Amino acid sequence: MTPVETDLIIAGGGLAGASLALAVSRLVPELRVTVVENHPLAPDAAPDDYQPSYDARSTALAWGSRLIFEQLGLWPALSEHATPIRHIHVSDRGRFGATRLHAEDHRQDALGYVADNRWMGLCLVAALRETPVRWLAPAEVRGLVPAPTGVAVTVRREGRDQVVTGRCLVVADGGRSGLRETLGFRTRTEDYGQNALIANVSTSEPHRFTAYERFDESGPMALLPHGSPTRAGHQSALVWTLDDRNLAEVLALPDDDKCRRLQERFGWRLGRFTRIGACSHYPLKLVTVDEPVRPGVALIGNAAHALHPVAGQGFNLALRGLMTLVEQFRRAVDQGRDIGELSVLAAYQRQHRQDWLKTVYFSDSLIRLFGPAPAPLAGARDAGLVGLDLLPPAKRWFVRQAMGLGGRRPFFGNAGRTGREVYHDDR
Template sequence: MANNRWDSDVVIAGGGLAGATLALALARMVPALRVTVVEAFPLSPDALPEDYQPSYDARSTALAWGSRLIFEELGLWPQLAAHATPIRHIHVSDRGRFGATRLHAEEHQQDALGYVADNRWMGLCLMRALSNTAVSWRAPAAVVHMEPLVNGVRVDLEHNGEPQSLTARCLVVADGGRSGLREKLGFVARTRDYGQNALIANVTTSDSHQFTAYERFTDAGPMALLPHGSPEKPGHQSALVWTLDDRELERMLGLTEQQQCQALQQRFGWRLGRFTRMGQCHHYPLKLTTIDQPVRSGVALVGNAAHALHPVAGQGFNLALRGLMTLMEQFRLASLQHQSPGDMRVLAAYHRHHQQDWQQTVRFSDSLIRIFGAAPAPLAVARDAGLLGLDLVPGAKRWFARNAMGVGGRRPVVADHSSSESR
């Protein structure tokens, strides 16, 4: 519920995919709240979705089926679907061994198990939708400091090189884990370094992907190939996520494109035929980062600012999206009850409802790394039997599928946190 004492009800630090999605959710589900987004990159009025031309080297994100349901709820899915490649089959295997499991959308009476969408396309769709809302933007700008106030916060900015300040009832940090803002605010992150790197690139193969995502566990670490390109016809382009240690990463980056394709062929195999092209390579170190207490009075961390996962199961953004909807739901309830969105009871309820989901998702992703990392032969045989068991045992396969589809965690919960007697 708006209060003229404050410049804004909610300030969102970061206008990327997480911040923009939260802003849209609040605009459409809690319109009584005044929302301001602070984004480091300038906004281009010419960047409209209908002008979008897919690039071969576009970075992409795997969207679980549960994420589609969320975007449908926000009214954004019809736009996103125009360039979202469906994942209709998932093939999980262990290189050089017999273990494998296969998931098919038709087994779950759905069109797809998930989707692959270019990050830029999702950003354009979000910007277009937000342009028709009351959400205000400060860009290019960055939050440099925050000071607690009674029932709110003062947020200090640098906007176009000039210092500014906003008063708000709640600051939501959605600018990822690399900006340093969460550390400036005193949050302590727990980090586990996997000692590996993710190499990201788009590749072309001689055989069509047939809308199949491949998760391949090797002695050097996992790799994934996700169908990319047209949502209508099965094509030959896939998005690669390849786990490499420092030495192998340096070697790969020093190879020619043809040599990179040969190295990938040797590691992945021939399920997609010959690798004929490998696009621009991006890479980043792999770490598991969590914040035990991502909320305090007037402040909440979301997305990668609150938790960053290994990309092995493609769960990072999908987990973040569920958390954003949980936070939105608590803000909606607070607005109905004339509570401040920065009230610690409101933010504690968000953390409580989201915590089980992120703990379960972290365990699921982290266990895959531990089980399918380099291991002695007896454990390798056991995990192959486990993969084969997943393929044969309906209950186990459904559990695996629900986690892969992003519907294994808890859905946002409407909770009454106005008093101890409310439940």
């Protein structure tokens, strides 16, 4: 196959990789972008053809992520099927502690949104088809060697190897693809000893655009409003934390018994659980990479870090991180520097690491605080929830973390035309 020359190579065309490709095309249009994706692009897949599926997997989008997608011109399309979260209810099962957050108290339309992954993917691909971004799909990155202009990547495509040369490779294909390990990046893993069971459920009472975070001795459970963006329906997206034994028991139950077990854990705030859809599950681990950049290579998204889903911050953290990377690309191009220089990628890592540390601490501390605990500590945390509900400064801080506004985020003005950045510092 004929070698391909480009500037930026993105390994992975999922939500993170496609968002990065769109951000670069919008904000650093001088760069040629090539996406290498394992799965073929369906030629007939378009947002106009989208029909929501009951069993569709979804992602929680923080308010800060909405602001980023607005900057990229994607939010008008995404919002057509994004269910707003206008209220958040946090409670400790069997105890008095609880706190309630309301978007209207903070002069916002919503605290966040819930969108189907497939819908987000369709909107991203539709937007990318209007850009010069090149897609190699189905294809797979097999290896990398240094090259005079940056990196030379071996891509397996149609049963043959093809060389793609560029100035930088960004690994955005998730934490389980193996490319990260193939390239020699070392990870650190902390196993929570739990699993996340994911499913969509229906309840007899409408969700009223409320997200519930429920803690007990077994771990957290989240129910996120799902379905119509304008009508408070009866469907919610479930994230249920279970240890290995309880996971096996629940998966073996018929659906009616799954609903009864779920009712025991969650309670009756949404009435009776009437339906549970197809269940998927995965082990919960905190995965980090000590040095996620090197000359010509950077990791983003789950390839760089995987979080517990308790606070719904995984994709939102990834989105803020890739925008920080795009900010450094913009600066490098303006200054006549190579986007693959270690100093450029290290600047991205330094900025993103502060956000990462805050987000990991926020998510991890919730797991440890609301895990199994002796009675005095359990009583203290319940008092803390009540205090959070009563103390405006503490509540504002908590809301900003939940909305993805707790760290410094880059915002671009007319970067695609002027090369100038506009910053909004939310610290």
